[in-house]
Amino acid sequence: MRETRAALFMIFSILMAIGVVMIYSSSGIYALEVMHNSSYFLFRHLMFLGIGTGLMFGVMLMDYRLLRKWARPILVLIIVMLVLVLVPGIGKISSGARRWFNLGPINFQPSEMAKVGLIIYLADFCARKQDCIRNLWKGFVPAFLVMGVLSVLIMKQPDMGNTVLVFLITMTMLFVAGARLKHLVNVLWPAIPLGVFLVLMEPYRIRRVVAFMNPWEDPQGAGFQLSQSQIALGSGGFWGVGLGRSEQKLLYLPAAHTDFIFSIIGEELGFLGALAVIVLFALFLWQVIRILRQTVDPFGYYLIFGILMMLSVQVVVNFGVSIGALPTKGLPLPFISYGGSALIFNMMVVGLILNVSRTQDLGSG
DSSP states (O other): OHHHHHHHHHHHHHHHHHHHHHHHHHHHHHHHHHTSOTTHHHHHHHHHHHHHHHHHHHHHHSOGGGHHHHHHHHHHHHHHHHHHTTSBTTEEEETTEEEEEEETTEEEOHHHHHHHHHHHHHHHHHHHTTTTTTSIIIIIHHHHHHHHHHHHHHHTTTOHHHHHHHHHHHHHHHHHHTOOHHHHHHHHHHHHHHHHHHHHTSHHHHHHHHHHHOGGGSTTTTTHHHHHHHHHHHHHTTTOSOTTOOSTTTTTSTTTTTTTHHHHHHHHHHHHHHHHHHHHHHHHHHHHHHHHHTOOSHHHHHHHHHHHHHHHHHHHHHHHHHHTSSOOOOOOOTTTSOOHHHHHHHHHHHHHHHHHHHHHHHHHO
């Protein structure tokens, strides 16, 4: 699997390089206006990149199987952090959401760690419970309860995007592990009306859904972000307007360097540039699938599958939101969007994938 690892790391590096360039391009004007420093977000991104690189190589060098021993303590730590971040005076509020710990120059988002910790816990759980995963009380309910606790705490922040992601990760990992389809369906059908209720209980979520249905009905109000995103993508045409020449980043498109960075890519680099990014992600995920297919250790297999699911959903949702195919969700584009916690943990899971692959090679040799 050495060639696969090399291809995976090369594609990952290209995506990271694109992220550095596009974060500076998309955030420079906003940073100058708000922070009085056009390189503010670039410097912070490079700082996060340095931290993530160190942690990624640290994860690559350890024996990933040791994580099985720490799966439950990590889960407990995550639950404690998700509770603490909701406490006034401890968790930081930004844009009406209490999702971050303020650690000096770094804002740490525990929900990003929660996704990775959940995958580690479920990988260990599925590996241990292979003989009874089809049993309701021994193989399904415990995992479902863990997912429920994390979902409630993340939803309280509020963060519906990551709540849905936690739900999808859990359901798909249990399905792949062999859980009864009946048990999964019995959870899925009440989850749909619950999701509708959660949308209806918050006016801003209703506005997002209405804007998704027709952003041009209210382009200066509820549909402003989506309509500006579509203007950016449409303005790029086939070749793009040129790197650094976006007009939508001139304080028109909100979150241009985070959730909607793909729209700026489409505007500046055109259809060809946007397509190249999509192809790179497809190739990256294909390399992960190739490693997954060759992984024989149950814990390693479920670990990689969970990571694959997490990254795939984030990529698809981010693309879908940018083009208006999905309602707006706060899920950044992995490796490219600005965001410290997301970048660091996404880099760490790449280290985990490479670790599992290398360990499999050493074991087979």
